[in-house]
Amino acid sequence: MWVTSSIETSLQPTHVALGNFDGVHLGHHAVIRALSSTPKTQEPEDRKRFLQVSSEPHCYSTVVSFTPHPHVFFSGQPKPLLTLLPEKVQLLEALGVEQLVLLPFDRDLANLTPEAFVEQVLVRQLKAQKISVGFNFCFGRERAGNAEDLRAIAARYDIPVAIVEPAVMDRDRISSSAVRQALETGDVARAKQLLGRAYTLTGIVMQGQQLGRTLGFPTANLDVSVEKFIPHRGVYQVRVESSAFAQSQLGVMNIGARPTVSGTHQTIEIHILDWSGDLYGHTVTVHLEQFLRFEQKFESLDALKAQIRLDCTIARQSVSPID
Template identity: 55%
Template sequence: MWITSSLTTVLTPTAVALGNFDGVHLGHRQVIQPVVPSHPLGESGQLLHSTVVTFHPHPQEFFSGQPRRLLTPVHEKAVLLKALGVDQLILLPFDRELASLSPEQFVEQILLDRLKARRISVGLDFHFGRGRTGTAADLQAIAASKGVEVMIAQLKSLDGERISSSAIRQALQAGNLALSNHLLGRPYSLVGRVLQGQQLGRKLGFPTANLKLPPEKFLPKLGVYAVRVHICQPGDSRALLATPSLPGVMNLGYRPTVDGTTQVVEVHLLDWSGDLYDQTIVVSLEKFLRPEQKFASLEDLKAQIQVDCDSARKILTGGCAVEREL
């Protein structure tokens, strides 16, 4: 998939899905689907490049000056979009100049003149232009005057729950993985490289992989999780799409029992041994087991880790323990 942040290097003409698409959840897919039949054709039979246009940085980050945590950092978003059939991802630089464009100027200068859009898809709640004054209906009317079709996807709900990135974040913060994964249409995943830590887990008999994540990655509630893990091969750019199969336990927190001051993400693979240093792994969050807590001693911590492992094994493998060597 072609990825660019420059309007001078885009592939044109385009069929464009427009939005932030953080999470690439089930609602987002409803917006993207109309522009990704294999190489959609315009009315004249002209090849259109199926394109997602998103803003970078997120407009809220630009206006607030505060970093915004993302459900899907750019690399993850690109992998998920490619799997949906998207040809091109445009990371439209959101700056003062872009923010000052009126709705009419944005459509004419960006979508029509620069991207040569021949088909556009947005969600019903999409807003754009200076002060977010433009609506999906405004976009449809402006584009129609230029002979360009705009499709407006209705807001999507699942079992009565509105699907949105905000709802997914709230569910993750509450440790409600059943809901967050339901709205995403897949388990929420953390993708990162394994670094050498303090090896406390190894001393306790539960060696862990210390995971380095992108700094902008949104993290769920602190605590212990039952997870599934996929170990990536070098150059495996589509690893996020793999089905994680190795059962494990993840701790997300500050390790208060040993007076930790730095937040860590540690993963212990059940009934498995091997060297994971410098490898990239995908950690799929399946169930929240318990909040982070401080124990009176390392022996108490060790006993609780064993309980956590037993709980995760029952959830993920039906209680079957099989030793596996790398």
């Protein structure tokens, strides 16, 4: 997939999905899939063959997003992301997106009227032939334009706009906010439903204080980007992927300050079940499968060891048959 932060280097013409797409959840999937009328198959080669025999000029399936997030630009406050750029690229590519254009969100872009945004960015620069947005999409100076305004303005240039209705699960709207709320309470099962996949954390294994080894449960200390949204403190059943493994491994992860041993800052530590080896310097991706318990302070190290042993037992017993 082609990724660019300069419209001048973008591939054209385009079919454009507009939005921030943080999380690339199931609602975002619907917006992206509304872009193309070409058959959706499981095999990329089938799709390529269709495009080769089609008489229509190829339009690049393109997600147009903003960097930094508009909330960060206007508030000046950081906004931890559900999906950092490398993960977002991987997820969008899996959906058949051919191009990601990251528009630099600055004062000039923020001051464009809805009409100017459509004319200058979508029509003149991206040569959009089709546009897709969510029902609650807003754009232009002071968020003056909504999805229906976009459809009306784009119609002047004969560009159709698909407005995708909200995706709903169990009567709740699927949104990035809903994913965050689930993760904030440790409800990774709900987050997994909304995302259509397990929430992940990726980082490099760094050397820690090696307290886990003294307890009989060696852990990998994961250094995750400060830009990544971190779920509620507690203990999780996880699947761990790394180039150090031939296949994913089952593990138990703790997010917290380790109050029993007077920890002073939050760490992310993973104990990999039934595996031993050196992971220092390796990049590791952790898939959060199940929340086991909240962080707590134990009266002794023996009590902590007993609980970790129980956590590992529960993690093993709760593995689904397909795993």
